[in-house]
Amino acid sequence: MGPDGRRGDVKSKVDRFREGLGDRLRAWRETTPRRAWATVDPAAAPEACRLIFEELRARFAIMTGIDTPEGFEILYHFEFPEERRMVTIRTLIPDRRSPAIDSVTPIIPGAGFIEREIAELLGIAFRGHPHPERLLSDDTWPAGVFPLRKSRGNGEA
Amino acid sequence: MATTKIPIGPYHPLLEEPEYFILEVEGETVRDIQVKLGGNHRGIEKISEDKTYDQIPFLVERVCGICSTSHPLAFVQAAEEIGGVEVPERALYLRTIIAELERLHSHLLWVGLAGHFIGYNTVFMWAWKYREPILDLFELVTGNRQNYAMMKVGGVRRDIPRERFGKIREILDAVAPKIDMLKGAILDDPVLHARLKGIGILSTEDVHRFGALGPTARGSGVPIDVRRDDPYAAYDRVDWDVVTAESCDVFGRAVVRVLECIESVRIIRQSLDRMPDGPIDADVDALPAGEGIGRAEAPRGETFHYVRSDGTNRPLRHKIRAPTYQNYQTYRAMVVGETVSDAALATASVDPCYSCTERIAVVDRGSGRRLGGWREILRASREKTERLVSGLMEARTTSDETAGGGSNAVGEGRGRAPTEFERLGRWERSPHSLNPPRSPLGGGKSADAPPLGFSSAFGGVLTRQSLGALVGRRR
Amino acid sequence: MATLATKALKKSIWVFHLNTGACNNCDIEILDCLTPRFDLERFGIALVGSVRHADALLVTGPVTRASAPRLRLLYEEASKPCFVIAVGACACSKGMFKEGYNVVGPVDAHVPVHAYIPGCPPKPEAIILGVARLLGSLS
Secondary structure, three states: OOOOOOOOOOOOHHHHHHHHHHHHOOEEEEEEOOEEEEEOOHHHHHHHHHHHHHHOOOEEEEEEEEEEOOEEEEEEEEEEHHHOEEEEEEEEEOOOOOOEEEOOOOOOHHHHHHHHHHHHHHOOEEEOOOOOOOOOOOOOOOOOOOOOOOOOOOOOO | OOOEEEEEOOOOOOOOOOOEEEEEEEOOEEEEEEEEOOOOOOOHHHHHHOOOOOOHHHHHOOOOOOOOOHHHHHHHHHHHHHHOOOOOHHHHHHHHHHHHHHHHHHHHHHHHHHHHHHOEHHHHHHHHHHHHHHHHHHHHHHOOOOOOOOEEOOEEOOOOOHHHHHHHHHHHHHHHHHHHHHHHHHHHOHHHHHHHOOOOOOOHHHHHHHOOOHHHHHOOOOOOOHHHHOOOOOOOOOOOOOOOOOOOOHHHHHHHHHHHHHHHHHHHHHHHHHOOOOOOEOOOOOOOEEEEEEEEEEOOEEEEEEEEEEOOOOEEEEEEEOHHHHHHHHHHHHHOOOEHHHHHHHHHOOOOOHHHOOOOOOOOOOOOOEOOOHHHHHHHHHHHHHHHHHHHHHHHHOOOOOOOOOOOOOOOOOOOOOOHHHHOOOOEOOOOOOOOOOOOOOOOOOOOOOOHHHHHHHOOOOOHHHHHHHHHHOO | OOOHHHHHOOOOEEEEEEEOOOOOHHHHHHHHOOOOOOOHHHHOEEEOOOHHHOOEEEEEOOOEOOOHHHHHHHHHHOOOOOEEEEEOHHHHHOHHHOOOOOEOOOHHHOOOOOEEEOOOOOOHHHHHHHHHHHHHHHO
């Protein structure tokens, strides 16, 4: 029996996820025994989320958006509590002018809030989000100002 | 039938945070709820990018006043993951003690508020009275009743010397029987059964879909708990149980919280016993570039922090997600279909820590008659409790089976000793404000007289004379 | 019991509590004032549910953008005289959130403030003392 209670011959969900991604997986990293990071292209991110959330029943924790010099990074944080591991799906949106990606809220209703928040604070559009209204900002917040962007937040790349 | 909107908020005596819900109602039934956050958004993630790793624990401690320590704990763990820091054993136990004391005071706070919601004001006073010694304990060991400044990257900032252990044990010994009493009262009380069961249903599928956390998830039988699933501090070094309930309703969440208090006492006692001597700080000078995730099981569920470091003393990115942020999203599932009087109860049952997340302004979706505000909803909630109590008392007198079942009748014994609540005159009508009820011990006071009997029965610390002395000194 | 306190507080004061984006610590300590140990009501201080009945506003929080108009509106709606008491470091000075992009406080940037009770959070004793001193200075 492994340290997480699984029998040695049963494939872990983490392994099944990694294999299920196939050649959509651009990079795989494990920073600690409990933290795995899978890089995919933006177009593959929703499908990767569907695989891990719907098929493998991972728990959705949250998403993180990061403004980097290479583009906007979106991290989708999931957990397999029974295997004591967190798996983060990472994708990079290189378009800084009109960054956009398909919403995962139709797959993961609990992602509804955070996608709205990332849209507000980083200016990323989540295509197909069922309720793309403001979450945190009030109605007088100036358009084109995205506080979490590393640039001055004036909307420019 | 036309839907009507009942806004709850923005300001009401119990939940004074500027939170906005809008209930859309058809007759008595809630058809939709909107949650809008924003009134509390302070931009902490952005502020954090300008602060050092030493400063940030102080900042994030104030994300939320009640789950206060879960944030710095999750944050320092994320940083420690980046640096591969080994935190000294003693510090792990100290972190555990502080975190569990916080769970105790937070759950007692919720029990009090829940009591107030349904009209058991004595429960409010009682739960908050037994919460006070825990705040005293915090002040004794950390210097402050709230905001403890204990966590730092690499360990803790302050030790709890062995001489203090006796006092901690003493207070735990005093509080533990009160928690047992609360447990018995909640599990036995037929009115609470009738009032809280079957309300605010959250299926296990919806727990998954919405990413529900903490007692909200565990009250639906989903056994997630960061302390067991991603062990941190000393949780894998002491014996304790993850508490779940299967009923998926408000009652289940209440039961989980009360039973968790019992586990917390267990964890703290073992931590005091097993804590080794030794350093409390790994003396971390710098962190390499990298990224890390730190999590803590706050009273409301998983607090999640992600940190990206570029090797400098300020984070490149610091993501903060409090548990209520996810739990809010369960409202649509658990409130829709409820009556108005139960809607407030259901929303309170996730123990919303408003400042952890955000409260948005009311979204005006068009015309609709306003049926009332918070006051009306609170009144409706208490009226329902009244009806249940009357119904149960009638059932007792007519010898029928009660809603609570069998011989568990309210009031003077019908083959069952009165519960603690009944002995205290547990249910009293209360106005919408937070005025304490008339003292059960000092009956016969006029409606206008200050309830001196009540306060002296519980032994007020701040007396009229001492306050007079303080005020007088400045004149 | 002809103490100075009794003289200062012989008139009861009704207080409305408002949170402009606070973390809850100050708010919980204010609620704590009602519990048996502190029992605000002994001193004739009562929390009320409507600002129209209030003699004083207890305000917490650094004033976020969304809460600023409401703060001003509530002050306007309160029957005058209405004394505003800023409770906690954030209400007094924005505290740790002064660089927050969504923070437009402190309280006295929007409404007049008659008493400041600093602390993070101030203890219930400090809150009661602050309110009592304000009343004492008024009588």
